[in-house]
Amino acid sequence: VTDQHPFDVDTALAGSEPSFSATISDRWTVGGGHANGGYVLSVCLRALQRLLDKPDPLVVSAFFQRRVMPGPADVRVDAGRSGRRLATGEARLLQGGRELVRVVASFADLSQASGPTVVSGSAPVLPPPQDCLDLFSRELPGESGLAAPGIAGRLECRTPQLPGWLQGSPNGQARAEFWMRLAGDRQADTMMLPGLVDMAVPVVFELGHYGTTTIELSVHVRARPAPGWLACRASTRYLIEGYHEEDFEIWDSTGRLVAQSRQLALLG
């Protein structure tokens, strides 16, 4: 029993560099019973934040080589260059001595960023969250909801209209715009964003493909998010012989881009 949010409890580490111990929770599992990749990435980033002397994961690349199951894990870290502006390091997550995930990241202090700004994209245009549909149609947040296994209990999603796939008729358009936040009154920060881009339902669901596995995920964190709901935009433009990218943007409640990601995934 703890007052801490599941995101913080379930990414906690014991030990010290170069090797930390983690416990992969069953609260972030997906269909196959393994842990969501975004959650596993968050565990690895926590180890990197301990290693590096900068607070914000500016750019992250994660290779998901094998599925991660609930239970004990080791996270081994290794420092690269630490400069004035950027500090780079690597984390490998292992279970039973086998390497499952390899993450390289450069951390920075985004509060120190200064330079020109020219933005040609724009935030998703969505009705306010209270006028949208709850994608999971569950009562949230609540102690029982938060304690339930599975990542659906960790997230709140609000969409202007019900997705086609959820009504049994995928609409053929692999793109979506929606609100998202973690359930349970935990505001987003830069450490959460790289995981969050991998937690929503894959947009290839709208092409009628309900199973897909992330091979690699790259995330750019562009700013510290303001409190409140996050406006998200996901799209897949190129599904080619089973392989597809998914691009994801997260905009904060003040209309600022805070994260941008791309992953390569394989159907099935």
Add this chain to the structure above:
Amino acid sequence: VTDQHPFDVDTALAGSEPSFSATISDRWTVGGGHANGGYVLSVCLRALQRLLDKPDPLVVSAFFQRRVMPGPADVRVDAGRSGRRLATGEARLLQGGRELVRVVASFADLSQASGPTVVSGSAPVLPPPQDCLDLFSRELPGESGLAAPGIAGRLECRTPQLPGWLQGSPNGQARAEFWMRLAGDRQADTMMLPGLVDMAVPVVFELGHYGTTTIELSVHVRARPAPGWLACRASTRYLIEGYHEEDFEIWDSTGRLVAQSRQLALLG
């Protein structure tokens, strides 16, 4: 003196895993006298191809921690999981014992890819290369041109119209579509594509910013390219406090997407 193309000569390795020796050539330098990141990445991928039992670099992430200068370098490799479909490994490029670049990549055999294809993007619409302008306005290819130092001598670019920045008036639109190929009759292959996405002039030039440094580059190779010119599309949508992404697509002469990349870079 050799019949081999500079791309092949200048990415050649001596030694064997886990440590190769390379010679960084001055034929791929950019303004500051250091080597272009795409070329350095190609050297690292060549080491990974020797390590891994799959032919095509399916997905690649490179962290450029320090500039790489012409001269000797070591490339140290380390294998991750090797499965039926994917083989993952890592390469670190060092000069004088200092790590400069770290690359993680998953290789696959793209000739074995099978699965659904749904493409919603489309190739750049460009006049034929012979009706476009030669961006570098030089006589190419030719023995002297190919022997000249600097990456401009390695590339051929053809654009429908002269970029604004080249006429001294950046047009404010950080996007471009153009033809590209290596100079000197060397057809593209999947080993060349991850480097090629980083060899064109950055599109932030059209915002009036003429210096930018890649922090991380992620590339998805989606198919083996057909012979001929490559149609390219580059764009930067979010320049925020000096940091910007650059997205890059390469389409082959049959109108097929063959590579897609995103990098995070910092002005100055």
